[in-house]
Amino acid sequence: MPYQSILEKIHAEIVPTLPQGRVADYIPQLAHVDPHKFGMAVCDTSGGIACVGDAAERFSIQSISKVFTLTLAMQLEGERLWQRVGREPSGTSFNSLVQLEYEQGIPRNPFINAGALVITDMVLSHLGEAKLALRELARKLSGGVDVCYNPAVAASEAGRGYRNAALANFLKSFDNLRNEPADVLDAYFHHCALSMSCTELARAFLYLASHGQHAGTALITPSQAKYINSLMLTCGTYDAVGDFAYRVGLPGKSGVGGGIVAVMPGLFSVCVWAPGLNASGNSLAGTRALERFSELTGQSIF
Amino acid sequence: MPYQSILEKIHAEIVPTLPQGRVADYIPQLAHVDPHKFGMAVCDTSGGIACVGDAAERFSIQSISKVFTLTLAMQLEGERLWQRVGREPSGTSFNSLVQLEYEQGIPRNPFINAGALVITDMVLSHLGEAKLALRELARKLSGGVDVCYNPAVAASEAGRGYRNAALANFLKSFDNLRNEPADVLDAYFHHCALSMSCTELARAFLYLASHGQHAGTALITPSQAKYINSLMLTCGTYDAVGDFAYRVGLPGKSGVGGGIVAVMPGLFSVCVWAPGLNASGNSLAGTRALERFSELTGQSIF
């Protein structure tokens, strides 16, 4: 069955389940998103694209941006990156300070908030303009020339960002930030406020299904693409990575805006969006849609 | 390059590094194993086998046995199994009691000690003779008709097994064991004391590279094989699953006897043995050998 038919089948199945999720409500810009939205898009490595539902509508990509930031940091720092952040699943909530205290300020991985702050700090040290750099990367990879930050989201995140401010100051107290917490937080909150659509995100993640190649040139090395995929698998979906690997069987990264991007190396990248979340903070319908996609295509890394 | 040549190349590279690992010393039967041992074996799904070094010598498979126990429990319990054990990486040591206390006696996954004790308890409840059942499964899958438990190892494990006894009693205090702790521990210590060689283990794990098929019949369903592979990837190598996925890129299960088995779904199963461990409790040279195997074959799930 071609991807387009599969997406349509999934769409029909999933729509009735949309009300079961719970939309993130810690900032008004997320709280007011329509919980009935659902979009899904697949890009295959030969360039074909299929999409369904609200796949063209932009949403707040939130933590999905952490993959872009990590990609920048890998380009800039290479393997030295791992001196300041681990690569193990945390076994705790994405915004926990507990493990950070026990492990002396070294975040467990680049995808929990603390780790993403350290990664952002690295990019900031190299480029100064981390916000600009990330937006340019997102534009280049997605082909969306007008992809940009939602300033209201960034402002709301900052206004309610006491937990992240606690993390940033905590990291700084362990000397694991080079820049001031306020500057790191400003970049971080903007990164989370990128608005992109399913089709844009599926296109943007195609380099991870293509051994690091984007539009015929190497964005990162094949090893680095493999590394990022492994990190998404073991750390990309909060404290539900085991469940996601079990059910979906693909490396993926989620955001509290309800988006999830997943990758089948060598074959395709896929993005789904459904704003209602499950207890782990991943899109409830989105996880189910990807599980069905894996079943219907017979594709999984396992 | 055929597998045999690759194994020989790896063998030559790895041998000089063997003294860097540290042999497990908590029981004399492990402490006295020669740290210069090194064996490796690959089985491909078409039946071919390649091996090198001490691949025919039996060693204590220890936690690798947890995959067999889980396979039995999946056959017996199916998805109900997940009511009593989670499927998330723990983010802590394999024998930690901390998370078990915070999470009210539900172990994080079937491969940490607490989880394996619960799985053993399930098998015990169904079969009574859990020791016999596991040995028969190991014999059938490996083709090693005389595969058996090392009674001295089992006795030593029991004699020094206060930490596992603490775990079993703790689980029982949360009502997450149906049988008496002493009975569960007896089965568990025996399972860990299975002696098998690299070639036997590579053969035995081939069903996980073959969608659950063993010798032309379904041992477990294709979904269950996928599930076990995902669990090995996210939980199979102690608190180093992220690093193992990053470097090796294959689902795998390790034991403190120095063995590691890994699987490339659809293609092959591979087993390596080198008794010296790294700080995470995985075979140091074994991890490196698998990393090289992944590089030289160009095979990885990512």
Added chain:
Amino acid sequence: MPYQSILEKIHAEIVPTLPQGRVADYIPQLAHVDPHKFGMAVCDTSGGIACVGDAAERFSIQSISKVFTLTLAMQLEGERLWQRVGREPSGTSFNSLVQLEYEQGIPRNPFINAGALVITDMVLSHLGEAKLALRELARKLSGGVDVCYNPAVAASEAGRGYRNAALANFLKSFDNLRNEPADVLDAYFHHCALSMSCTELARAFLYLASHGQHAGTALITPSQAKYINSLMLTCGTYDAVGDFAYRVGLPGKSGVGGGIVAVMPGLFSVCVWAPGLNASGNSLAGTRALERFSELTGQSIF
């Protein structure tokens, strides 16, 4: 106002509140105690005694016995005792294993279960017959020549004692028990199963109000009496020591049988019994009675 009048006033006030507590129900012998029981007794250092209600009825002293065991261990080990157990409040539940894991098998203090197991182990190493020794001490101090263990309680504790068995095995795994866990647990469960009355307990604790003197001779040194009082204040009432010090202002030790003993150094010892517990595991009405006793006598160490 003399103590007898004060006790009568308190008795009248407290009786209506007795149903608010919740009787311990983890073993039938405790679960079936009448929640309307209330007794209280005071001994002053000049030998006077006052009592009210069910002060002459024996109940299961449970953790109050830990003071007797510590007294024995101090006689036997002196200051060396502190090499194997700390003297800080735990900030966690009395039967937690978490801190024990983080602090490598050294219990925080002698009054949490783990610490009492280590103390019991010391007594066992010195005397062999720890059960006999403790009973004799309780008889001598209380004047109750037939004070003894309730065998049904000891048997029930053992039968449901998986959590304590977990603690004992955990301590053993850190080499902080010299004897086998089963032997330490047997002594420990018996100690908790001592049956004594309020008047017996008030008499028995008089040495702690009398600089270590019992019947004119030194049971322990004045410093040791001071030490035990300080330990009761900082560690004697589970994770509610701050609240108990704030409200009652006396060093005290409680048990889940509903008894609490407190001491005003130089002046008196007092014991109250009311089986209903509060959320911290201390007698709800008993704590309130002691608070009133402190108010009405104007006596507090603060």
Added chain:
Amino acid sequence: MPYQSILEKIHAEIVPTLPQGRVADYIPQLAHVDPHKFGMAVCDTSGGIACVGDAAERFSIQSISKVFTLTLAMQLEGERLWQRVGREPSGTSFNSLVQLEYEQGIPRNPFINAGALVITDMVLSHLGEAKLALRELARKLSGGVDVCYNPAVAASEAGRGYRNAALANFLKSFDNLRNEPADVLDAYFHHCALSMSCTELARAFLYLASHGQHAGTALITPSQAKYINSLMLTCGTYDAVGDFAYRVGLPGKSGVGGGIVAVMPGLFSVCVWAPGLNASGNSLAGTRALERFSELTGQSIF
């Protein structure tokens, strides 16, 4: 032996031990204090005062100020105060975030940093000018009309205060601060930067030995004085309250500037200063001096 002779005896004993402590070095103003300083002063409730060594020299009182802030908050909030902060020892480091996360933003007690930030927030909400109010209280109680903040210390604390900023933001994320973190931190850092001498502090704490009376009028109620003493005993000396109670046997509050104030209710207040700290963050020689003072006077609450 009169207090003056006792202080002189202690002075002679302690001086040789001064180099064993380790001066706090996280800000230069503390790091550069002469480790050979030693002062001690006692005020009895009838107005007599004895002092020795550098008792007239002002030092940074640091966390001793938390007792003044709590006194203000008790005057302003009464028992409502306990809705936002606990009164139990923490069992962890004074600046830990772990327990705060597990206990949902309610600090364990008013003397750990998190608790003191909440208390400061209360004072700020009532008085606006928390800095002024605390300085005035310190002046009134001590009789030191020119007692004031050391601005260099306050600035250094702020400049290095990432850990406290983490705590304040963390509390705010749990909605347990009413004011902005920056404002609370500013007041808090100033409070810690009060400079006072041993004689001034001994005089200032006399109300806690006098049932809340200062200069013949009630500063707080007798119950409140008792409450604060109990809190100092159970929570006043970081994660060494058990050891301090065991050895010294008096309610006390320490600061990383090397000062410790202790109180014998009804009899005296005593302050000691020796900048070198022990591993728990309390003055090493100061603790020893108070232990000797308790021994030589025969005074202890136990």
